[in-house]
Amino acid sequence: MTTELHWLTLSILLTALLWVPYILNRILEGGFVETVMRDPEGHTATQVGWARRLIAAHGNAVENLVVFASLVLIAQAAGISTAQTQLAASLYFFSRLAHVVAFTLGMPAIVRILAFFGGFIAQMIMAFSLLGWIG
Numbered sequence: 001m002t003t004e005l006h007w008l009t010l011s012i013l014l015t016a017l018l019w020v021p022y023i024l025n026r027i028l029e030g031g032f033v034e035t036v037m038r039d040p041e042g043h044t045a046t047q048v049g050w051a052r053r054l055i056a057a058h059g060n061a062v063e064n065l066v067v068f069a070s071l072v073l074i075a076q077a078a079g080i081s082t083a084q085t086q087l088a089a090s091l092y093f094f095s096r097l098a099h100v101v102a103f104t105l106g107m108p109a110i111v112r113i114l115a116f117f118g119g120f121i122a123q124m125i126m127a128f129s130l131l132g133w134i135g
Helices: 003-017 019-030 032-037 049-078 083-104 109-130
Strands: none
Touching (some): 003 049, 049 083
């Protein structure tokens, strides 16, 4: 497995697991039967800010993973793996991890914005590497 695929796998795993804490919180707040079994429309709202923020961070992670995963897979198909693409893959993972932690814990918005921007920079490094503009 290439370095890029390793970091992509970790990014996918992170994104895939983000729902667990906020769903467990909903169950604790409303009970399993009320929250899960009697809410067919999925309208059970959480009462705590961290869970609402985690839901938003999860949605943001999914949206950005689509872009980054596509870029990594294109690089793999093209046989492109450079120091820049490897850096981009690790930067993306740690930026997304920092974003979800900062958002969920309600840290100052600048922390979340900088973490988000780190993920965007990782996407641009990967795209520019694919286009031969860097690297």
